Amino acid sequence: MFAVIYRFKVKEGSQEVFEKSWRDLTKLIFEYEGSLGSRLHQASGLDYIAYAQWPDEETWKNSGGKMPPEANELRKKMRESTLEIETLYAMQVKDDLLKKVS
Secondary structure, three states: OEEEEEEEEEOOOOHHHHHHHHHHHHHHHHHHHOOOEEEEEEEEOOEEEEEEEEOOHHHHHOOOOOOOOHHHHHHHHHHHOEEEEEEEEEEEOOOOOOOOOO
């Protein structure tokens, strides 16, 4: 398994737009690109951290080309609602001790 950690600096007053566009885009990535899903965390104030899982690094690197047209509008809304989007880490999962929820 492969994991990626992203950091988002959201513009003041844009939290709702950012959270909705992140959620809707993440659902499409899961459905069309083979991700294993993602979690969004609010670190403090306007800083958000997302943790995404993928089956492997190759699937993550090759993602993006299978998305439906509405993904472009969601990407645009995310970019417009943030000051900065950064990939902090892209890494192999060594141990997974998160509780499985059904």
